[in-house]
Amino acid sequence: MTSAPSNIKPQTSNVALRIVDLFVGGVFIYAGAIKAHDPLRFAYDVDNYKILPWAVSVRLAFYLPWLEIVCGIALIFRFLYRGGLSILIALSLIFIGATVAAKARGLDITCGCFGHVSQHWSFPLHLAIDLAIFVPLAALLLIELFPKPAR
Amino acid sequence: MLRQALIIAALALAPAIGQAIYFHDRVSWHSPVPASEMVTVDQARAWGANAIWIDARPDADYAREHVPGAISLNEDRWNELLPGLLTVWSPDKKLVVYCSSQSCNASREVARRLRDEAQLKNVFVLDGGWEAWLRKK
Numbered sequence: 001m002t003s004a005p006s007n008i009k010p011q012t013s014n015v016a017l018r019i020v021d022l023f024v025g026g027v028f029i030y031a032g033a034i035k036a037h038d039p040l041r042f043a044y045d046v047d048n049y050k051i052l053p054w055a056v057s058v059r060l061a062f063y064l065p066w067l068e069i070v071c072g073i074a075l076i077f078r079f080l081y082r083g084g085l086s087i088l089i090a091l092s093l094i095f096i097g098a099t100v101a102a103k104a105r106g107l108d109i110t111c112g113c114f115g116h117v118s119q120h121w122s123f124p125l126h127l128a129i130d131l132a133i134f135v136p137l138a139a140l141l142l143i144e145l146f147p148k149p150a151r
Numbered sequence: 152m153l154r155q156a157l158i159i160a161a162l163a164l165a166p167a168i169g170q171a172i173y174f175h176d177r178v179s180w181h182s183p184v185p186a187s188e189m190v191t192v193d194q195a196r197a198w199g200a201n202a203i204w205i206d207a208r209p210d211a212d213y214a215r216e217h218v219p220g221a222i223s224l225n226e227d228r229w230n231e232l233l234p235g236l237l238t239v240w241s242p243d244k245k246l247v248v249y250c251s252s253q254s255c256n257a258s259r260e261v262a263r264r265l266r267d268e269a270q271l272k273n274v275f276v277l278d279g280g281w282e283a284w285l286r287k288k
Contacts, residue, residue, distance in 0.1 A: 036166075039178075040174070040178060041256075041260060043178070043183070044183060047183050054181065054183045055180060055181055057183075058178060058179075058183075059171070062167045062168075063163065065167075066164075067159070067160065067163040069163070070163040080158055082156075083152060083153075083154070083155025083157070084159055086155075107252075
């Protein structure tokens with residue numbers, strides 16, 4: 001009887017982590033599906049950053065959405081979990097870097113992160129959403145790599 | 152972790168390749184807009200009354216300033232604004248779509264929808280957009 005209360009906290013934190021997994025995974029599946037639905041529009045969005053030649057942008061536009069979808073599924077089902085997390089963290093860092101670089105160069109960018117919905121997002125909103133996605137991803141990976149020892 | 156990441160990267164490749172094959176004929180793989188569909192400010196001006204200028208920027212930008220005589224047609228209010236364009240359109244007219252700058256996307260997207268959805272011909276994207284027009288003003 002006395003051991004029951006001590007189990008509540010770890011179980012609660014596990015549930016909370018699963019909720020974060022589901023939420024972040026769902027966000028990436030949604031974002032990937034929107035872009036996979038219209039890869040040509042996404043190719044233009046990638047091209048807007050003026051970092052890559054068009055030939056690369058258009059090929060990435062076909063690949064990145066599916067990468068996001070597969071990573072999102074990996075988070076939700078905890079299948080290839082660490083691999084999915086590490087890719088999404090790398091992608092988020094690239095998005096943040098590209099957004100800041102575009103702003104610094106005075107480009108009028110459409111991030112394309114969430115299709116037409118994100119067409120008129122301002123730079124601070126771009127950055128805030130990128131960071132809002134990056135922080136839970138980084139936290140999930142840290143918790144996965146360095147779990148608290150069971151008492 | 153690296154092995155897992157590589158497996159995921161490989162898994163994503165399969166649907167991406169399938170989709171790229173499906174879209175193969177509909178995508179320009181070497182340049183974003185074929186040169187034949189771009190037009191410079193000078194060329195568009197030379198068309199005179201034969202050109203219909205289309206402002207693909209958001210309403211607020213259009214309200215602030217636009218190319219004289221330009222019609223607003225943005226994706227936010229596509230269904231609402233398209234009929235207005237169709238009332239002045241005729242097959243002999245050339246449509247010149249512009250957005251804010253070289254790096255913006257709206258003009259290419261509006262031009263694509265005019266061709267694909269409205270089935271209009273002679274649709275061109277203004278090279279350099281509104282900024283280019285301002286420079287040549």
